[in-house]
Amino acid sequence: MPRSGRMDVAAFAANNVREIHGFKTEAWTLKGAQILNIHYEIDNDTVDDLIPVALRPAIPAYAIFNVTHYPESPVGPFSIGEVRVGSRAAVRPRGFVLRSYVSTEAAANELTRRWGYPAMVGKVYLRAFHDRIVARVTTAAGKEALEMEMIDRDFISGNDVQFISSMHLTRNREDGKLVVVQVDPEWVFQKAERGRPHILKLDSQSWAAGDMLRADYPISASYTIADVTLSPIRYFCDPAQDAFRGTTQVAA
């Protein structure tokens, strides 16, 4: 039968999960975000251990390496770097976020509190050059977690880009339970480019993946500028049950 996740969520949560403060929050619209997304195939043999039972891995296994700079937000400018494992919630494509590094403590706290981001403070660098877009993520302890670039920039339409919603493993402060929340932003693209992806450095442990995360084969890269709306949470699911059965809609 189709494969599904088999992550030990309790072990994963022990040092990687922070608390969401309930499921009610207002939307944030973050204008002019610069988003570098790089898709790479990852190890098929370990991917099932990188997602909870609620989700199923995409075949072939892949991850989205994302670095975004938000020039304005309710807590000031910030940048975020994260790794999402390509997966499926029932039949829908989703990205399970292993960890997020956020450049300011205020932003990390708000993203966690409102949307369950597994956020830690780190250094996040994103720069657009004429020949390439370069991104780097460094942990608070100074370890280089990720270095990647998109080369051979080529303009495309925002309609050609497809982003998928994220799933965050978090603990609900209201009842202490572990849940996977779905975060489905809306994107309004102002500019879109694509190019060749290149991951120069990837430290699996920095992404809470032990030694299981390896960038095996490049798929694609895009660099977009968009207004991003982080919408209120609509769904969450039980990490221990297939999302087809274990999904709950957040009451309006």
Add this chain to the structure above:
Amino acid sequence: MKFGIFYEISVPRPWDREKEKQVFDNCFEQVQLADELGFDSVWCVEHHFLEEYSHCSAPEIFLTACAMKTKKMRIGHGIVICVPQFNHPIKIAERTATMDIVSGGRLEVGTGRSATWNELGGFRANPDETKMTWDEFVRCIPKMWTQERFGYEGRSWGMPVRAIIPKPYQKPHPPMWVAVTSPGTEIDAAERGLGSLGLTFGSFKEQEDKVKNYRRIIKDCEPVGSFVNDKVSTVNFLFTHEDTETGNKVGRRLLGTFNFMAAQLLAAREAVPTKSYPSLGLLPTLRREAAGPGDAAGVPEGIAIGDPERVLRACKKWESVGVDRVNFLLNALETVPQEQVLNSLRVFAKHVMPHFQDTGAQAAAAGGGR
């Protein structure tokens, strides 16, 4: 209205030599029975690397075996991937001509371009190129079949003048089709005089509009082949049983299994930013429509699942919107036991087929009848 059967050949884990052989043997048994019962055709996909979902990477072999095991059925190569990294056009022309000969002129040739990163990435094919190479291939293949000698210098491939042999048994050549998944491909089909091989469900209204549009455009087509194939096929699931509850329950299981399995694949659109794949392609579309709200029995509109009466209503509705043939997917991951699949084919032939002009006589002769 004609009815065909359609294979992805899905094999559940754990894979061992016996499992794969058993699935293939089951398919052959179904094909033989379907031929006896009056089903018009057997179709088979070309897919690569689609774990569990489709172990059908050499459809020309499978279909040749089907031809050897059947007497009347058309043999549907649905589809051969027209991307040079997958199939060289000369090999397509040679292989299909040979298949037409060994099947005694029963071949139908579907064309297409693949819609998953699993496949495109696996062959290192550029998703931006596939629509263009498909177009080039479908213009060349009929000429390779019909001209004594053929030479070509094109955009994606070329060759000096050579005799491409053998030539097809059917004259001037087998009917050609294109897989219609992305929106607008039915227009491509119509403009080129190709049959529309629908591989998505869509609602009746959506399908009716597409068929009308196709029929309007094909009147003024510029055929790539020596004749126009103006037929419209669609795909559906089939599970029927005299007992309504069994029909619905087993059928829903088939539908659900297929949807879960298809969902795990990585659509080209999800992986690569490109205008070449404006929609998520075959699989998500199949999923969306087949996973609709459903009727009281929980079966989505137009899906041929349930008791024969319900299945007949669905088929009649497809006929009324202008579809010429429905090709049925019979199993997914062997979730339906072989005996039930065979019984479902028999029940369909007995209770549903006789209500359709094209197939009724054949079904009656095969032991069906009202």
